[in-house]
Amino acid sequence: MENANSSESSSDLKVVHRMTVIKRIIHWTLFLSIINQIITGMYIAYPFLIFGITPTQADSPVSGVLNSGETYQAFIMTWMREFHFLGAVLIDVSFFGWLYLAFFSTKEPLYKSFLPFGNKINEMYKMLKHYFTLKNKPKTGKYQDPLNAIIFTFFHILLLLQMATGFQMYVASFTGTSAVGAWWPTMMHICTDWTLLVFGGLTGVTLTHLFITWLIIIFIFYHIYIEIWRSIVWKEGDILIPFGGYKYSRDNLKEDESD
Amino acid sequence: MRKSNEKDKSAKEKEIKNNDDDSFCSDEHNNRIDDTTFKWDPLRNIADDPDEVLNIIDSHLTNLEKEYFNGQKDIDENFNKVFSASSVSRREFIQWTALLTSALMLPTIFAPRVARAANILTRTPFIWLDMSDCMGNTEAFLRTAHPTPAEIILNYVSVDYMESIMVPAGYQAEARRDGTIKKYKGKYILVVEGAIPTAMNGKFLTIGAKGKTGLEITKATAKNAGVIIAVGNCASYGGIPAAHPNPTGSVGLSSVTDRQVINIPACPANPVNLVGTLVEYLLVGKSPMLDSLGRPLWAYSGRLHDNCYRRGHFEAGEYVKHWGDDGAKKQYCLYMMGCKGPFTWNNCTVAQYNQDMSFPMRAGHGCIGCSEPAFWDRMTPFEKPNADAKIFMPAVEATADEFGVALFGAAGVGVAAHAIYTGVKKRKNNKDKDKDKDKEKEKDKDDKLNSGDNK
Numbered sequence: 001m002e003n004a005n006s007s008e009s010s011s012d013l014k015v016v017h018r019m020t021v022i023k024r025i026i027h028w029t030l031f032l033s034i035i036n037q038i039i040t041g042m043y044i045a046y047p048f049l050i051f052g053i054t055p056t057q058a059d060s061p062v063s064g065v066l067n068s069g070e071t072y073q074a075f076i077m078t079w080m081r082e083f084h085f086l087g088a089v090l091i092d093v094s095f096f097g098w099l100y101l102a103f104f105s106t107k108e109p110l111y112k113s114f115l116p117f118g119n120k121i122n123e124m125y126k127m128l129k130h131y132f133t134l135k136n137k138p139k140t141g142k143y144q145d146p147l148n149a150i151i152f153t154f155f156h157i158l159l160l161l162q163m164a165t166g167f168q169m170y171v172a173s174f175t176g177t178s179a180v181g182a183w184w185p186t187m188m189h190i191c192t193d194w195t196l197l198v199f200g201g202l203t204g205v206t207l208t209h210l211f212i213t214w215l216i217i218i219f220i221f222y223h224i225y226i227e228i229w230r231s232i233v234w235k236e237g238d239i240l241i242p243f244g245g246y247k248y249s250r251d252n253l254k255e256d257e258s259d
Numbered sequence: 260m261r262k263s264n265e266k267d268k269s270a271k272e273k274e275i276k277n278n279d280d281d282s283f284c285s286d287e288h289n290n291r292i293d294d295t296t297f298k299w300d301p302l303r304n305i306a307d308d309p310d311e312v313l314n315i316i317d318s319h320l321t322n323l324e325k326e327y328f329n330g331q332k333d334i335d336e337n338f339n340k341v342f343s344a345s346s347v348s349r350r351e352f353i354q355w356t357a358l359l360t361s362a363l364m365l366p367t368i369f370a371p372r373v374a375r376a377a378n379i380l381t382r383t384p385f386i387w388l389d390m391s392d393c394m395g396n397t398e399a400f401l402r403t404a405h406p407t408p409a410e411i412i413l414n415y416v417s418v419d420y421m422e423s424i425m426v427p428a429g430y431q432a433e434a435r436r437d438g439t440i441k442k443y444k445g446k447y448i449l450v451v452e453g454a455i456p457t458a459m460n461g462k463f464l465t466i467g468a469k470g471k472t473g474l475e476i477t478k479a480t481a482k483n484a485g486v487i488i489a490v491g492n493c494a495s496y497g498g499i500p501a502a503h504p505n506p507t508g509s510v511g512l513s514s515v516t517d518r519q520v521i522n523i524p525a526c527p528a529n530p531v532n533l534v535g536t537l538v539e540y541l542l543v544g545k546s547p548m549l550d551s552l553g554r555p556l557w558a559y560s561g562r563l564h565d566n567c568y569r570r571g572h573f574e575a576g577e578y579v580k581h582w583g584d585d586g587a588k589k590q591y592c593l594y595m596m597g598c599k600g601p602f603t604w605n606n607c608t609v610a611q612y613n614q615d616m617s618f619p620m621r622a623g624h625g626c627i628g629c630s631e632p633a634f635w636d637r638m639t640p641f642e643k644p645n646a647d648a649k650i651f652m653p654a655v656e657a658t659a660d661e662f663g664v665a666l667f668g669a670a671g672v673g674v675a676a677h678a679i680y681t682g683v684k685k686r687k688n689n690k691d692k693d694k695d696k697d698k699e700k701e702k703d704k705d706d707k708l709n710s711g712d713n714k
Contacts, residue, residue, distance in 0.1 A: 049576060074576050172562060207651075214666060
């Protein structure tokens with residue numbers, strides 16, 4: 001059938017399964033928690049809403065002052081931090097799920113796409129070239145294309161950095177033990193204390209955490225743009241992948257045979 | 260990291276013990292105070308056998324008293340002399356002892372022993388070196404209008420060498436210092452204040468009649484000291500002299516000596532922390548447990564932000580937005596005014612400054628993080644939130660947000676340009692293709708543009 005297709009024109013559409021349910025859950029968990037992290041994190045970095053009743057800090061959405069009653073009723077920073085921590089836990093679990101699937105997924109181990117071996121680098125350049133010339137569209141079949149794979153890997157490295165810097169800030173308030181035992185802060189110290197040396201103390205770690213947030217925001221916008229772009233230009237329904245798990249393909253998917 | 264250093268510490272202590280054989284305690288005690296039988300850990304549990312610890316400490320203190328006093332009468336007189344002269348009653352002194360005992364995280368049973376150790380401290384040989392600094396710690400300790408017992412003890416310690424208050428000068432002063440090093444080898448307390456310049460072989464700081472460099476003096480004195488204490492941020496981590504770009508190559512004391520250094524950072528250091536560390540050293544003949552930055556854990560294990568009395572306002576989202584606004588009058592959180600309490604470990608909120616009266620947040624100004632390494636570089640700007648600090652990145656002079664927004668804007672422009680380019684190109688391709696179709700319909704389409712050839 002494939003041969004028949006290749007002899008014909010590349011016009012007929014095929015349905016290609018790209019994301020399993022688990023991967024889609026990871027995708028949307030990451031999406032929701034990262035949006036949550038950006039909002040709550042920006043608040044923690046720079047509290048743009050101020051609660052409490054004072055005559056000079058009157059009610060004004062412009063100056064970011066809201067009356068919430070007594071001090072004990074507000075606790076906005078507590079909630080922001082609480083949700084930031086909850087989002088962090090979700091991201092961490094999703095990240096490690098992604099890491100596992102990147103190597104041991106039975107469907108599509110990502111490492112096959114992002115490891116710069118063989119013609120992967122070449123394919124990446126082809127895709128980049130295609131972005132700027134719109135010519136010679138590389139085949140995008142069953143697997144992720146190497147350019148996306150590398151960018152997604154870079155994004156997950158950013159997530160890992162966020163985890164390391166974030167846990168370093170989190171463990172700062174521990175004094176050697178915790179409700180679940182001393183192993184928890186000890187583990188965090190072991191895993192994240194290198195950030196203090198690399199980024200210059202806790203303030204440097206904080207600034208790095210904030211700066212990487214911006215890189216992640218940029219990634220999100222790039223990611224959405226490029227998927228919409230693909231959907232429009234290629235007309236293969238790439239934007240549908242994280243929703244239904246399927247996309248269309250009009251390429252001659254010869255690599256399917258070799259699999 | 261903190262944990263691992265605690266483990267390293269015991270190893271270091273053994274080293275020190277090997278270094279100076281005739282250390283503070285007599286030889287028999289040296290044998291008895293052994294890490295295996297004598298576990299000194301004020302933060303968690305004192306020891307496996309509390310009675311044994313008390314016995315060891317008592318005999319240790321008795322030995323020290325024998326060494327530095329002439330009998331019980333001398334001990335009592337010294338007590339009275341030191342404290343009555345400064346119009347501190349015995350009652351006040353006992354109160355302070357209780358404060359120090361609890362600050363040291365010791366049980367009440369240690370209070371009388373802390374008092375004895377404080378008394379011995381006034382007779383212990385002492386060398387106070389001043390390196391490149393502003394004498395701020397000396398000033399803070401010695402020039403108090405209404406000194407607390409901590410400051411009085413520091414006034415009365417038997418200082419053998421301290422440039423700011425000693426009578427001898429020139430060659431005499433140096434002879435005094437060398438004499439002390441020889442006479443009390445392995446026994447004297449060395450307190451260093453100020454950073455040590457190392458660039459140009461230390462020539463940025465020369466002291467005394469012989470023009471020795473601070474580097475030489477520190478190394479020579481540290482070699483035979485009983486205990487080495489770096490007081491103030493400069494001596495601990497280089498402080499302001501070591502601020503970027505640090506032309507003098509200033510470093511903290513621990514960088515120039517192999518010996519274990521107890522850091523008492525802050526600008527100036529709290530006298531209670533210095534005296535407490537010395538008292539603990541006198542009690543057990545060991546340095547206290549240190550954190551990864553070489554600070555005594557009993558004083559520097561708490562984060563200011565966690566112990567701040569304004570913490571409730573932080574959690575409630577109530578912040579001072581401008582100096583003197585209503586939030587400031589209501590003592591709201593100073594986070595938005597650049598308080599660096601979340602990044603700083605110290606006990607200011609517990610053992611307060613200015614005769615145990617106040618500390619920055621109580622006075623209405625945020626913490627500047629003066630007990631942390633490189634605070635002059637890392638904690639600035641002092642009166643703006645940390646998010647407003649410039650990021651350390653070559654060729655970038657911007658805050659994380661400014662640079663992030665700039666990058667985001669650049670990416671947005673790039674994306675917009677690419678989108679427009681795609682639109683234009685696609686339209687052109689379609690036109691070309693239509694033309695091509697008209698011209699040569701039969702030609703193979705495989706080498707045609709993929710984009711837009713949907714039929």
